[in-house]
Amino acid sequence: MLQQTQVARVVDYYHAFVTRFPTLRHVAEAPPSAVTEAWAGLGYYARARNLHALAREVAAAGGALPAEPAALRALPGIGPYTAGAVASFAFERRAALVDTNVARVLRRAFAPALDPKTGAGQRALWAIAESILPRSGRAAWTHNQALMELGALVCTARARHCTRCPVRAHCATFAAEVPLPARHRSS
DNA sequence: CTCCAGGACT
DNA sequence: AGTCCAGGAG
Incomplete structure (x- = not known):
């Protein structure tokens, strides 16, 4: 539900959905029209x-979602992001x-000039994401959660709130906009 | 690469 | 009218 849809608009639908379909198997056994x-x-x-097709595919394969990103990626409606999110948040991979x-x-902090709309830009961002991943799956869970929260609450699209940003001292965009002398007092 | 989808907010 | 959103498929 969250694919290209804001959290605030999903919440109510999500709760209604998991009430009506408590498990993936409930989804699989329902007719497509019900979903x-x-x-x-x-x-x-x-x-x-896609979700209905995924539920039936998983049910036919034994009923358990795979934990590895590559295996998740093969399911309908699961792309690179969702595969990583499920592997990390659900399975602590x-x-x-x-x-x-x-x-x-990541773009603002490490590569301000990079264009995230291009394929090359996306690949570069994924490479950065891989390179800063903590060693353990448990730590990666927290790390990923923190990155998303930072983007959702502080480093937002329209107006970024650098004064409240815990990592501004390491941010390339912040460094470029704030003159060096002033940076000592503010950090 | 392009195209797709739909609603909210500027 | 344009932008943005916990992107994915073709």
């Missing part, structure tokens, strides 16, 4: 169709993930 119906108003209905928030944070 689409629960999706009404959310838009991007391909996601509902040491996996990188780059969503719109993380892409913005």
Whole structure:
């Protein structure tokens, strides 16, 4: 539901959905129309169709979601981001993930000139994400969560709040905008 | 690469 | 009208 859809608009749909379909198997056993119906108003209905197809595929394969990003990636509706997110957040695998928030944070902090809209830009951001991943899966869980929160709450798209940013001392964008003398007092 | 989807906010 | 959003498929 969160693919290209803001959290605030998803929350209510999510709770209603997991109430009606408590497990993936419930989704798999329901007709496609029931899933689409629960999706009404959310838009991007391909996601509902993908979720239903995924549920049936997983159910047919024994009922358990795979934990590895590559295996997740093979399922319908699971792309690079969702594969990384599920591997990290659900299974505590040491996996990188780059969503719109993380892409913005990494670009501003490490590569301001990089264009995230291009394929080369995306690859570069994923490479950065991999390179700064902590050693353990548990630490990576916290690390990934923190990166996303930083992007959602502080390093936001329209107005970034550098004065409240815990990592501004290490940020290339902040360094470029604030003159060196002033940086000592503010950090 | 391009195209896709839908609603909110500027 | 344009931008943005916990992107993915073709």
